Amino acid sequence: MDWVESGGGPLLAAPASQLARWEGSTDDEGPVETWGDYGRACAVEGYIGLVGVGAGQGLVLGDEPATTTYLPDERLFVRWAAADSESELVDAARQAVHDVEWEEELGWDVDGPVVLFDSAWPGATPEPGNHLKIDLAPGPYRVRAAYTKDERTWMILVHLQPAS
Numbered sequence: 001m002d003w004v005e006s007g008g009g010p011l012l013a014a015p016a017s018q019l020a021r022w023e024g025s026t027d028d029e030g031p032v033e034t035w036g037d038y039g040r041a042c043a044v045e046g047y048i049g050l051v052g053v054g055a056g057q058g059l060v061l062g063d064e065p066a067t068t069t070y071l072p073d074e075r076l077f078v079r080w081a082a083a084d085s086e087s088e089l090v091d092a093a094r095q096a097v098h099d100v101e102w103e104e105e106l107g108w109d110v111d112g113p114v115v116l117f118d119s120a121w122p123g124a125t126p127e128p129g130n131h132l133k134i135d136l137a138p139g140p141y142r143v144r145a146a147y148t149k150d151e152r153t154w155m156i157l158v159h160l161q162p163a164s
Helices: 016-021 036-042 086-096
Strands: 011-015 048-053 056-061 067-071 076-082 104-110 114-118 131-134 139-149 154-162
Touching: 011 016, 011 048, 016 048, 016 056, 016 114, 036 048, 048 104, 056 104, 056 114, 056 154, 067 086, 067 131, 076 086, 076 139, 086 154
Parallel strands: none
Antiparallel strands: 011 056, 011 114, 048 056, 067 076, 076 154, 104 139, 114 131, 139 154
């Protein structure tokens, strides 16, 4: 299973069709508002938010700079807060997605596949070995997010549901 790590800021799932339009961090001096596209991603509060990426929208995975993977069968981003192993975390996520109380929700329109990467990097050249291409069918999605934990695993879940 492939995971995407953050250098300290939010991750971004950007439309593959608009990826080259994301400039990443253009300046990391001064207030966050001056940090280019990365600054816009950092300004998102909570677990999820949307930012413009060219003619589309990118889904920001915020709150924690957590290592993240995507489970395509569940249409689920799993953000690792604490677990003894990858398999333990993934198993717990597959169970939790059915029972979790979702804390945040938004609508997201996609035109097809997206790429998950560290938002500080430019989309035209995402960090080698640290990004995932996610095949999504074009259309609207309901995106829900929640933090959940049990005795051994802590995670943030971001679930995508086709809205039509």
